[in-house]
Amino acid sequence: MRFTKSYHHKRMTGLDSVSAGATTPKRSRLLSFIHFPGTRRKNVEQPPPPFLEFRSSTFFILLTVCLAIFTDILFYGLIVPVFPFSLLEQIGLAENKVQEWTAILLACYNVTLFLGAPIVGFYADHSSSRRWPLLLGLVALCASTLLLCLSKTIALLVVGRLLQGLSAAIVWSVGLALLVDTVGRDIGYAMGYVTIAMSVGLLISPVIGGAVYEAAGYYAVFYIAFAVVACDIALRLVLVEKRVAQQWVVGPESSEAESATTTTDNREDVEKQVQATSHAGADPALQPSPTRAGTSSSDPIAALSTPVLNPAKHPHWELIKNRRMLAALVGIAIEACIVFAFDTVIPLYVKQTFEWNSTAAGLIFICVMVPGFVSPIVGKLADKHGAKWFSVAGFALSIPPLVCLRFVTRNTIEHKVLLCALLTLLGVTLVTLANTPLMAEITYAIDEREAQQPGVWGEKGVYGIAYGLFTTAYALGGTIGSITAGYIQAGPGWGTTAWYCGVWAAAGAVVSFWLGARPDEVPKRQRPDDEELPASSSGVM
Numbered sequence: 001m002r003f004t005k006s007y008h009h010k011r012m013t014g015l016d017s018v019s020a021g022a023t024t025p026k027r028s029r030l031l032s033f034i035h036f037p038g039t040r041r042k043n044v045e046q047p048p049p050p051f052l053e054f055r056s057s058t059f060f061i062l063l064t065v066c067l068a069i070f071t072d073i074l075f076y077g078l079i080v081p082v083f084p085f086s087l088l089e090q091i092g093l094a095e096n097k098v099q100e101w102t103a104i105l106l107a108c109y110n111v112t113l114f115l116g117a118p119i120v121g122f123y124a125d126h127s128s129s130r131r132w133p134l135l136l137g138l139v140a141l142c143a144s145t146l147l148l149c150l151s152k153t154i155a156l157l158v159v160g161r162l163l164q165g166l167s168a169a170i171v172w173s174v175g176l177a178l179l180v181d182t183v184g185r186d187i188g189y190a191m192g193y194v195t196i197a198m199s200v201g202l203l204i205s206p207v208i209g210g211a212v213y214e215a216a217g218y219y220a221v222f223y224i225a226f227a228v229v230a231c232d233i234a235l236r237l238v239l240v241e242k243r244v245a246q247q248w249v250v251g252p253e254s255s256e257a258e259s260a261t262t263t264t265d266n267r268e269d270v271e272k273q274v275q276a277t278s279h280a281g282a283d284p285a286l287q288p289s290p291t292r293a294g295t296s297s298s299d300p301i302a303a304l305s306t307p308v309l310n311p312a313k314h315p316h317w318e319l320i321k322n323r324r325m326l327a328a329l330v331g332i333a334i335e336a337c338i339v340f341a342f343d344t345v346i347p348l349y350v351k352q353t354f355e356w357n358s359t360a361a362g363l364i365f366i367c368v369m370v371p372g373f374v375s376p377i378v379g380k381l382a383d384k385h386g387a388k389w390f391s392v393a394g395f396a397l398s399i400p401p402l403v404c405l406r407f408v409t410r411n412t413i414e415h416k417v418l419l420c421a422l423l424t425l426l427g428v429t430l431v432t433l434a435n436t437p438l439m440a441e442i443t444y445a446i447d448e449r450e451a452q453q454p455g456v457w458g459e460k461g462v463y464g465i466a467y468g469l470f471t472t473a474y475a476l477g478g479t480i481g482s483i484t485a486g487y488i489q490a491g492p493g494w495g496t497t498a499w500y501c502g503v504w505a506a507a508g509a510v511v512s513f514w515l516g517a518r519p520d521e522v523p524k525r526q527r528p529d530d531e532e533l534p535a536s537s538s539g540v541m
Helices: 005-012 029-033 058-079 083-089 095-126 131-150 154-216 218-238 242-248 252-280 300-305 315-320 323-354 358-363 366-385 388-407 413-452 463-490 494-512
Strands: none
Touching (some): 058 131, 058 218, 083 095, 095 131, 095 463, 131 154, 131 218, 154 218, 154 242, 154 366, 154 413, 154 463, 315 323, 323 388, 323 494, 366 388, 366 413, 388 413, 388 494, 413 494
């Protein structure tokens, strides 16, 4: 990565950050490393932040977003097993009220996540930086961690859960939108790593939470949470968006060379268009027609210099009614419904059937999560071939193992092996094949519509609110799955629960037929490295 020539010249001559005989006080090393977002580069003499190339790299941004998602899921899973004991010992609640308030506290998280994600996504689309909302999410995360750890009243626990839901809404909607901004056409590949972060968090959090609580007590569970949150804070603080880093990337000489190359290419294109226009003659059918912007395209130079944009009157409504977007959201809700149904039912079922303890019941989910480590490969294939057939296959192939779970009924080695085998198949079909392409399909749908009608999403874009809707759909599906599976398991029983999940998988396969074409059948978005930094873009930390 090359930085501006003027900065290096000033530094070599000893004139960096010095103006007209006045000396600028030295800033602390911390302040030189952390620039507050929203403060763009003021002049060409301003030095780049330390380690700018690494901090704005695709690897580091992907790592930061994945760790933020892992932290959210880990924190959620750590404290859920502890809530009943917390309500009894820390709050002093009557035992007959524990189940009721446990459900209320879980609902507080889901309600805030469900309602807050689209709002946060909308704000992220209209803010000057994706990083601002992520930093605001840190405030909510730290506050919720402290409140849940130290609360002695129900009211403070409720506030802590609401803040935890808000933090999760920010991480999912803004974090995934930042990934789209960063990785460009490789969004499926990036979503594969997000799936791994989700899988690892879901796998280890209940096991760690229960084991640490039994071994070291209530506060020890939060010591783990504080350690992971500290790492999350560190990465979010030093992250630099690619479009912000470009302020220091391209020097004057390369800019002039690129400008000359672009001018030459444009001149050749203009000559070709002029020749085509002259060959058209007097035939009205071959004459240039007015553009969508209302200007005539008869002047090739004007057509090249002025982009043709046709923004929708209500881009957010245009997004919601998009067929591909709706199919992706419904598919995501169905996938979450099935996953959370089994998260609710399986631990108690294996405890009753196989007489396993809570640790063994948690470890059974290794069978589901391990296949998720090939998700980046599936995402890469989806980037090339589209999400449709991967999701259709994932849901369709999930039906047999889901239905066959009803045959796991006895405490024998054969039935334990059968359960592990069926869960492993579900890890391949449901978690890997179905989930990862669905997450990327949201970006595919937005890009296809943009290619059909340039500028349809307006100046700010809609990636933030799109992934806010994704979060809302996932929260809705998870809530429905948990509640309905619990009631079915308590009533008709295990066999009916398996059939219930199989029906949902069949519905997911049908919905996936409405997913769209291959991504390479529509023009690709430019990578952030190739885009010109807007004059009003924000600065960095």
